[in-house]
Amino acid sequence: MKPFIKLDGLVAPMDRANVDTDAIIPKQFLKSIKRSGFGPNLFDEWRYLDIGQPGQDSTNRPRNPDFVLNQARYQGAQVLLTRDNFGCGSSREHAPWALEDFGFRVLIGTTFADIFFNNCFKNGLLPIKLPAAEVDALFALCHLTPGYRLVVDLENQIVTRPDGHVIPFSVDPFRRECLLNGWDDIGLTLRHADKIRDFEARRRIEQPWLFA
Numbered sequence: 698m699k700p701f702i703k704l705d706g707l708v709a710p711m712d713r714a715n716v717d718t719d720a721i722i723p724k725q726f727l728k729s730i731k732r733s734g735f736g737p738n739l740f741d742e743w744r745y746l747d748i749g750q751p752g753q754d755s756t757n758r759p760r761n762p763d764f765v766l767n768q769a770r771y772q773g774a775q776v777l778l779t780r781d782n783f784g785c786g787s788s789r790e791h792a793p794w795a796l797e798d799f800g801f802r803v804l805i806g807t808t809f810a811d812i813f814f815n816n817c818f819k820n821g822l823l824p825i826k827l828p829a830a831e832v833d834a835l836f837a838l839c840h841l842t843p844g845y846r847l848v849v850d851l852e853n854q855i856v857t858r859p860d861g862h863v864i865p866f867s868v869d870p871f872r873r874e875c876l877l878n879g880w881d882d883i884g885l886t887l888r889h890a891d892k893i894r895d896f897e898a899r900r901r902i903e904q905p906w907l908f909a
Contacts, residue, residue, distance in 0.1 A: 698821045700879035704802055704849045706775030709765060710839045716779065717786030718813060722795040726751055732820075735791060736798035740766060766799075770843045778835055779806035784813025793820040803849050805856070807832050818872045819881055823851060825866045851876060 726738050728751055737755040742748075744767060746759040760767045766774075777796070783806050784792060793816045796804070804817065804824045817824045827835075838858070839845045848857040851873060856864040868876075875885070886893075901908055 698879045698881040701802060701821065701823055701851055701876045703852065704775060705846060706803065706849065707771070707773055708776040708778060708835070708839050708845045708847055709771040709774035710778040710836050711765060711783075712778075712780060712836060714780040715782045715785055718784060718789045718792040718810075719786055721784065721792040722789065723749070725749070726795075727789060727791055732794050733798055735795035736800070739795040739799040740764070773800065775800055776803045776805060776847050776849065777801050778832070778839060779804055779809075780832075781806070781808050783809050784817075785810040788812040788816075790816050790820065793817045793822050797822055803847075805832065805835065805847075818876060821876070821879070821881070823849065823868075823876060825849070825856065825868075827856070827864060827866060831864050 720740060720743065722735055722738060723741050726735060726741070726749075729735075738749055743764050744761060745755070746761055749755065749758065762768075765771060783804065792813060796817075797820055802821070802823060804822060805827060806824070807826065807829050809817075809824050809826065814824050835847075835858075842859075846859060850857070851868065854866050854868060854873070856866060858864070875881070
């Protein structure tokens with residue numbers, strides 16, 4: 698998992714409430730568990746005018762010109778503004794996989810579905826909960842300002858607007874430490890690799906029948 702410390706990123710506004718995980722990554726793409734390659738199918742039913750299928754090359758598929766992520770001004774966005782209850786619906790880790798594979802590193806909104814919120818941290822995404830007034834202001838500024846960017850500083854837990862306005866946010870200390878260091882569940886386990894190797898070596902001596 699890539700560490701997250703500080704990001705100066707282009708912002709895209711997803712101005713919809715209750716965006717569920719089936720909208721984020723439709724069910725037909727859940728067959729793969731590789732964690733990669735889901736970016737082209739992020740918001741598939743909204744981005745394209747046809748029905749996408751696993752393994753399909755999306756390069757020449759007809760796109761919906763009205764969908765926000767298809768607009769030229771938001772290409773390369775790394776910060777996604779969201780509305781209430783983003784990531785609701787079924788529990789699928791493919792949703793943060795698709796967001797991360799598309800290029801997003803930060804999600805900013807008022808509320809997130811609990812399981813989705815937890816899955817984001819485990820997959821290198823930083824979901825930030827802000828007061829409704831701050832989120833409303835960010836949406837307004839993003840819509841009005843082409844190329845709108847935010848600086849997100851996880852170490853100091855602040856979001857800085859281009860006008861210098863600073864918005865504090867809070868992240869659980871353990872989750873913050875994991876993101877800063879790029880530790881997913883496997884990375885956390887491998888921090889104890891020496892102890893694991895020592896245990897396995899002792900077990901070969903003390904319980905040799907297990908290795909016959």
